[in-house]
Amino acid sequence: MRTTELYSEIKDLNLSYLMLAQQMLREDREGAMFKLGISDEVAEMLGNLTPGQILRMAGSTMLLCRFRFDDGLLLNLLSNHKLDPGAATMHATILAADRPVEALA
Amino acid sequence: MKNKSIVCEGREIQVATELIRLGARLQMLEAETHLSRERLLKLYREVKGVSPPKGMLPFSTDWFLTWQPNIHASLFMSFHRFLIDHAGVQGVEATIKAYRMYLEHLEHHGMDAVLSITRAWTLVRFLDAKMLKYAQCKCCGGQFVADAYDLTANFVCGLCHVPARAGKTRRKAPINELLTV
Numbered sequence: 001m002r003t004t005e006l007y008s009e010i011k012d013l014n015l016s017y018l019m020l021a022q023q024m025l026r027e028d029r030e031g032a033m034f035k036l037g038i039s040d041e042v043a044e045m046l047g048n049l050t051p052g053q054i055l056r057m058a059g060s061t062m063l064l065c066r067f068r069f070d071d072g073l074l075l076n077l078l079s080n081h082k083l084d085p086g087a088a089t090m091h092a093t094i095l096a097a098d099r100p101v102e103a104l105a
Numbered sequence: 106m107k108n109k110s111i112v113c114e115g116r117e118i119q120v121a122t123e124l125i126r127l128g129a130r131l132q133m134l135e136a137e138t139h140l141s142r143e144r145l146l147k148l149y150r151e152v153k154g155v156s157p158p159k160g161m162l163p164f165s166t167d168w169f170l171t172w173q174p175n176i177h178a179s180l181f182m183s184f185h186r187f188l189i190d191h192a193g194v195q196g197v198e199a200t201i202k203a204y205r206m207y208l209e210h211l212e213h214h215g216m217d218a219v220l221s222i223t224r225a226w227t228l229v230r231f232l233d234a235k236m237l238k239y240a241q242c243k244c245c246g247g248q249f250v251a252d253a254y255d256l257t258a259n260f261v262c263g264l265c266h267v268p269a270r271a272g273k274t275r276r277k278a279p280i281n282e283l284l285t286v
Contacts, residue, residue, distance in 0.1 A: 030192040030202050031209070034184065039191055073245055086216050090180050091264040093210060094247045097183030101191050 007061060014058035017065045021046050022054070037068050037096070039103040069096070114140070118148065123201060125149055127222040131157040137197045137226075162223060166236050169228060169250050172263045172271045177219040178228050179249045179262075181207045182239075185229065186248070200226050 024032035025047045033043050049057070057064060069075055077092040117138040124134055125148065134145050149157045169178045185203040188194040194202055204225050211218050220228070228250070231237040239248040240257035244265035251257055263271070 030188055030194055031206055033192050034187050034206065040193060086214050087176070087264060087267075089214055090176055090210075091245070091247070094176075094179050094183045094249070094264075095245055097187045098246075098248055 010061065010063055011058050014060070014064045015054065018046070018049065018054045018058060022049065033101070034097070037099065037101050039101045041104045042102055045104070066102075068099070071095075071099075074099075118144075120197060120201075121145060121148055122152055124197075124222065125152045127201070127204060129226070130162060130223045132162050133223050133226050162227065164227075166231055166252065168224070169231070169237060170252055172268060174219055175250055175263055177207075178225075179247070180210070181220055181225050182228065182232070182250060183248065184210075197226075200229055 021032070021036055024035065025043055029043065029047075033040070036043075038046070069078065074092055074095055077088050077095070080088065117140055121134050121138050121140060124137065131142075131145060131149060134140070134149075135142060138145070140148075146157065168174055181203055184206040185199055188199045188202055200222075204220075204222050207220065207225070208218060228237070232239075232250070236253055237250050238253050238255075238257075240251035240255065240260040240262075241248055242260055242262035242265055244261055247262060247264075249260070249262045251260065
C-alpha cells in the first residue's frame with residue numbers, strides 16, 4: 001500500500017471512529033461508555049469535540065483507536081467459533097466489564 | 106410519604122412509568138418511588154391496561170445460583186458495576202440502565218431474557234444486603250454472583266466449566282434437533 005493511500009485510510013478510520021463515538025455518546029452516554037470502554041472524562045472530551053477539531057484529529061498520521069483486548073482469553077472467547085456463541089459473548093462481556101477503562105492521564 | 110415538590114413527583118412518575126414498561130412489579134415501584142399506592146395502581150393500569158399481578162415477590166437467593174440464571178445475573182451485574190464505578194449512575198437509575206443494556210445485549214444475540222426487571226432489582230438488593238457476593242473465577246478472572254457463605258477460594262465459573270446437560274431444557278430441545286439435522 002502506498003503511503004499516501006495508507007494515510008487516507010487511517011484518516012477515514014479515525015473520522016468514522018470519532019463520529020461514531022460522538023453519536024453513540026449523544027444517544028446513550030452510559031451505554032456508549034461501556035461499549036467504547038472509556039472513562040467519564042474521555043467521554044466528556046469526545047462529546048465536546050467540534051467538527052473542526054474532529055477533522056484535525058482525524059488527519060493525524062496515527063490511529064486514534066487502539067486495540068482493547070490485549071488478553072488471550074478474551075480474544076479466544078470473541079474469535080472462537082466452536083464455543084456456543086451466546087454463552088461466549090456473555091462470558092466476554094462479563095470479563096470486559098471489569099477491564100480498566102481508557103482514562104486521561 | 107407525601108410529596109412536597111411537584112417537579113420531584115413528576116420525575117418519580119416518569120421513573121415509575123419506565124419501570125412499569127420494563128415489567129416491574131408493584132412492590133418494586135412502591136420501594137423505589139414515594140408515590141402513593143393508589144397513584145401507582147392507577148399508573149400501572151394506564152400504562153399496561155391491566156391490573157398488576159398480586160402475590161409476593163420471589164425472595165430466594167437460590168434462584169441466582171443455578172447455572173443459567175447465574176450467568177444472566179452475573180452479566181447484568183457486570184453492566185451495573187460498570188455504570189456505578191465508571192459512569193457515576195446511582196440507585197434505581199443504574200438498575201434501569203443496566204437492565205436496558207442487558208436486554209439490548211440479549212436481543213442483539215437473539216437470546217431470551219431470563220432475568221426480569223424485578224429479579225434484577227432483587228439481585229442488587231441481595232448484593233447490597235450481603236446475602237450474595239461476588240466470587241472471582243480462578244480460570245477467567247471474571248466476577249460471578251455467589252452465595253455469601255460459599256467458599257470461593259477455588260471458585261470456577263459456570264462458563265469456564267460448563268456442567269453436563271447445562272442449558273439442555275425441554276423448551277430448547279426442538280431447536281437443537283433442528284440444528285443438528
